[in-house]
Amino acid sequence: xxxxxxxxxxLLVLFIVLFGALYALPNLYGEDHAVQISGTRxxxxxxxxxxxxxxxxxQAGIPTRGMSYEGGQVLVRLESDDDQLAARxxxxxxxxxxxxxxxxxxxxxxxxxxxxxxxxxxxxxxxxGGVHFLMEVDMEEALNKMRESMLDTVRDxxxxxxxxxxxxxxxxxxxxxxxxxxxxxxxxxxELRNQFEGYxxxxxxxxxxxxxxxxxxxxxxxxxxxxxxxxxxLRNRVDELGVAEPLIQRQGQDxxxxxxxGIQDTARAKEILGATATLEFRFVDTDNDLQDAIAGRxxxxxxxxxxxxxxQQLLENRVxxxxxxxxxxxxxxxxxxxxxxxxxLDSAGGRLMTQATRGNVGRPMATVFIExxxxxxxxxxxxxxxxxxxxxxxxxxxxxVLGSNFRITGVGSIQxxxxxxxxxxAGALIAPIQIVEERTVGPSLGAExxxxxxxxxxxxFILVLFFMGIYYRKFGLVANLALLTNLVLIVGVMSMxxxxxxxMPGMAGILLTVGMAVDANVIIFERIREELLAGRSPQQAxxxxxxxxxxxxxxxxxxxxxxxxxxxxxGTGSIKGFAVTLAIGIVxxxxxAIVGTRAIVNLAWGRQKRLTKLSx
Amino acid sequence: MFLxxxxxxxxxxxxxxxxxxxxxLSIILIVASLATVAINKLxxxxxxxxxxxxxxxFSQPADLAELRDVLEANDYxxxxxxxxGTQRDVLVRVxxxxxxxxxxxxxxxxxxxxxxxxxxxxxxxVEFVGPQVxxxxxxxxxxxxxxxxxxxxxxxxxxFEWRLALSAVAGLVQDVILILGIFALFQMQVDLxxxxxxxxxxxxxxxxxxxxxxxxxxxFRIMRKETPVSVIDISLSQTLxxxxxxxxxxxxxxxVLMLFGGQMxxxxxxxxxxxxxxGTYSSIFTRSTIVLALGISREDLMPPEVEKEGEDQDPxx
Numbered sequence: 001x002x003x004x005x006x007x008x009x010x011l012l013v014l015f016i017v018l019f020g021a022l023y024a025l026p027n028l029y030g031e032d033h034a035v036q037i038s039g040t041r042x043x044x045x046x047x048x049x050x051x052x053x054x055x056x057x058x059q060a061g062i063p064t065r066g067m068s069y070e071g072g073q074v075l076v077r078l079e080s081d082d083d084q085l086a087a088r089x090x091x092x093x094x095x096x097x098x099x100x101x102x103x104x105x106x107x108x109x110x111x112x113x114x115x116x117x118x119x120x121x122x123x124x125x126x127x128x129g130g131v132h133f134l135m136e137v138d139m140e141e142a143l144n145k146m147r148e149s150m151l152d153t154v155r156d157x158x159x160x161x162x163x164x165x166x167x168x169x170x171x172x173x174x175x176x177x178x179x180x181x182x183x184x185x186x187x188x189x190x191e192l193r194n195q196f197e198g199y200x201x202x203x204x205x206x207x208x209x210x211x212x213x214x215x216x217x218x219x220x221x222x223x224x225x226x227x228x229x230x231x232x233x234l235r236n237r238v239d240e241l242g243v244a245e246p247l248i249q250r251q252g253q254d255x256x257x258x259x260x261x262g263i264q265d266t267a268r269a270k271e272i273l274g275a276t277a278t279l280e281f282r283f284v285d286t287d288n289d290l291q292d293a294i295a296g297r298x299x300x301x302x303x304x305x306x307x308x309x310x311x312q313q314l315l316e317n318r319v320x321x322x323x324x325x326x327x328x329x330x331x332x333x334x335x336x337x338x339x340x341x342x343x344x345l346d347s348a349g350g351r352l353m354t355q356a357t358r359g360n361v362g363r364p365m366a367t368v369f370i371e372x373x374x375x376x377x378x379x380x381x382x383x384x385x386x387x388x389x390x391x392x393x394x395x396x397x398x399x400x401v402l403g404s405n406f407r408i409t410g411v412g413s414i415q416x417x418x419x420x421x422x423x424x425x426a427g428a429l430i431a432p433i434q435i436v437e438e439r440t441v442g443p444s445l446g447a448e449x450x451x452x453x454x455x456x457x458x459x460x461f462i463l464v465l466f467f468m469g470i471y472y473r474k475f476g477l478v479a480n481l482a483l484l485t486n487l488v489l490i491v492g493v494m495s496m497x498x499x500x501x502x503x504m505p506g507m508a509g510i511l512l513t514v515g516m517a518v519d520a521n522v523i524i525f526e527r528i529r530e531e532l533l534a535g536r537s538p539q540q541a542x543x544x545x546x547x548x549x550x551x552x553x554x555x556x557x558x559x560x561x562x563x564x565x566x567x568x569x570x571g572t573g574s575i576k577g578f579a580v581t582l583a584i585g586i587v588x589x590x591x592x593a594i595v596g597t598r599a600i601v602n603l604a605w606g607r608q609k610r611l612t613k614l615s616x
Numbered sequence: 617m618f619l620x621x622x623x624x625x626x627x628x629x630x631x632x633x634x635x636x637x638x639x640x641l642s643i644i645l646i647v648a649s650l651a652t653v654a655i656n657k658l659x660x661x662x663x664x665x666x667x668x669x670x671x672x673x674f675s676q677p678a679d680l681a682e683l684r685d686v687l688e689a690n691d692y693x694x695x696x697x698x699x700x701g702t703q704r705d706v707l708v709r710v711x712x713x714x715x716x717x718x719x720x721x722x723x724x725x726x727x728x729x730x731x732x733x734x735x736x737x738x739x740x741x742v743e744f745v746g747p748q749v750x751x752x753x754x755x756x757x758x759x760x761x762x763x764x765x766x767x768x769x770x771x772x773x774x775x776f777e778w779r780l781a782l783s784a785v786a787g788l789v790q791d792v793i794l795i796l797g798i799f800a801l802f803q804m805q806v807d808l809x810x811x812x813x814x815x816x817x818x819x820x821x822x823x824x825x826x827x828x829x830x831x832x833x834x835x836f837r838i839m840r841k842e843t844p845v846s847v848i849d850i851s852l853s854q855t856l857x858x859x860x861x862x863x864x865x866x867x868x869x870x871x872v873l874m875l876f877g878g879q880m881x882x883x884x885x886x887x888x889x890x891x892x893x894x895g896t897y898s899s900i901f902t903r904s905t906i907v908l909a910l911g912i913s914r915e916d917l918m919p920p921e922v923e924k925e926g927e928d929q930d931p932x933x
Contacts, residue, residue, distance in 0.1 A: 126880070134749065136748075270719065270720070270723065434719075435719040435744070435746075436719075436745075436746035436748060436749050437744065437745050437746055437749045438719055438722065438742065438743065438744035438745075439741075439742075439743050439744075440722075440739070440741060440742035440743070441740075441741050442738060442739045442740045442741060444673070444738055444740060445671070445740040445741055448878065449878055449880065452876055452877055452878035452881070453877065453878070453881075455876040456872050456873050456875075456876040456877040456881075459872045459875075459876055460868065460869040460872040460873065463868045463869070463872060464865050464868060464869060467864070467865060467868065468865075471861065504878075504880055504881060505809055505812055505881070505884065507877075507881075508873055508877065508881050508884055508885070511869050511872070511873060512816065512866070512869065512870075512888070514869060515865050515866035515868070515869035515870070516820065516823070516862075516866060518862070518865050519823065519858075519862040519865075519866075522858050522861045522862050522865075523827060523858055526855075526857055526858040526861070530854065548834075551830065552826065552827050552830040552831075555775055555826045555830065556822070556823040556826045556827060557823075558771065559768055559771060559772070559819060559822045559823070559826060560819035560820070560822070560823060562764065562767050562768060562771060562819075563764050563768075563815045563816070563818050563819040563822075564819070566760050566763055566764045566767065566815065567760065567812060567815050567816075569760070570756040570757065570759065570760040571760075571808070571812065574808075574809075575808050575809070575811070575812050578812050578816075579812075582816070582819075
């Protein structure tokens, strides 16, 4: 008998190998240092921006390797990392704060290859360096806020309709209204019944109470909104940091993952991301005496607040405006060159501000900064408890009727002004968030990991190649060829799959598949040896060896695949990377070790009718 | 032909003749491992306990005693300080503390070391895991092991037979226990990468036992006159060479990983190496012993449908 593959099978093997090699190719070209420019806070990147960037760099004499405009972003490739830093400095000052200028590494893949979707492997944070944060949103606080505003709305509604009530209080997420008389009850009912989206009305005419019950759907929506708003805010804040390819996404019920590759100053990143703050503007109560209040006689309608840096202030309970109306805020200087914060409000916010300040020019207005800080204790449900810390950060006298644009002076040092502006810009958080997990890898360790991983892969590879060549001779060389192809295929497939990233354990996974990929060939070759010992002809031994080994190999690999899938399901970050490479490696190694080697064996020995000996 | 071992089918190695000894050895090893885990406890890594870890590179070889003093003076008396890889690399680990701003402990540690010890220190790695997250990771990890074992049990029972499946899984349990025992004995840290190694070991060790089980099944079908003991001996002998070659290549690769792969991979490579050695042992001895003890017979392994005549013979040329 002869061992032959039909032509189509040979072509298929060839096609798959070439296809894999093609997509593995971009990894050979390396990466260029680059800066990436995108718009933020209304700034838009256009072709004009591109020419502006070009002009600026030309004037400064910084050579570039190319420049492109794509998807609202400008990417400038540079010769070295020194040029990269210089270009960034220059562009930041030239373009101003409506643009984010981030350092990046751009693949130097030639355009024909990039055109068919070829890109190099994506490296995980442990190889690239960067920060991974897992943040948890405090849903309780979000619901609390919702409750408070609902209570206010209901009270306003009843007051406007001149319905007298004995109580409006919250019960869980529901609002319970108690009324004095049947008459008031009827009045309230016509005001409240089915007036609020997300609430169902339940009545008890005997006790004169009306209960507005929050629907489950609305509860879900509120939760989803709290997450979404946090994600939006985090995006804005990440923009402040100037990170090239940040990842911000929801994980599970109330968590958000933030990954910032290549960032150096993690402390600052954390300060900006982790600080949850809201802002309120309130009038200072000038009708009553502060000292009296401190002595314990706090007047009705006002409350004492601590002032940052010491002291107290008596402020009205009424909030003029909250942070969610803030559209933009940045640092400037007043006439006497002291730092100030310029604030822009949305139109609703502007109207509120105008209304509030109209009769109040000359009165002091305080900016209250509200932070949610973790107390370190956990609540009964095992969650982290937050403490609401309110501080007056500035008191400024209203100089004129304010509109959508105004400024706060007397905010302290330039550093304080910058911090305040930054947090104002990022907006108010509905629900506070807390970092529950952080993994930071410095850039030097990342580079070292890549080096170590590459060395290990090379060394392990060479050892296995040697062993196989010696132990199985010519067939060993065939297995080695399959092993090399397997490596190319793993790299190719991983480069092709958008979600697959290479991590340090992933590199171990590649090496491990090298060790295990030979297993399939070992099983086949041992089987062939056995068949030869049993006295079969070489051609028959080859054929039977492959046939008998197949189901064994398949069973063995499927079970490993099961464990890889489970690892993927439960693992985080780098472990997922291990699972992905392991799974891909199993599939590609089955192909190369079974079909690939068979094709070569068939071509090399399968056509020889008088084959009497095998080099195995 | 040069061979590690090739055993004549008519004169197989009598593995099962020493199965009393190997059973005793297994029992001793398992009991010893469990006892070590119970007494020494596992040295759980940050992933599972929560807390903060900082790895820094100093410009000079670091004086650990001095570092400890500095940290103690700054309220971090509970910090564990140790070299990591080289003399200049130091790992500082602080257990979880029930205090506000737990996530900023890493930054504060770095600041202390920067101001008091070395201004030019390099930040290599900062990890913070909240206690809640640590608990969840531990739970997910334990669950993963159990789910993996159950999935495998189902798959192998479906593909082979329940006796073979049960013995395969028993071997896995032995592998995991022995690895954990050695980790407890040497107080090596158990973190997420070790979990990955345990699962990879499960996959690997199963590979071995499936190859053996496959051969046992095949031989039971074609060797009608042999006793179960000798069928198993023959099957083990036939697959021995493959078992050893694969273990050897995998071990080679793992040793290379240990030597060159860097600190973060070291634990993984150690755990897997132990796993490969133990896994090889259990697929040769433990599993076969259990299969025999469960009373496997030829009838159990016959295909459900009637065999076609001549299936076992060579195709006529």
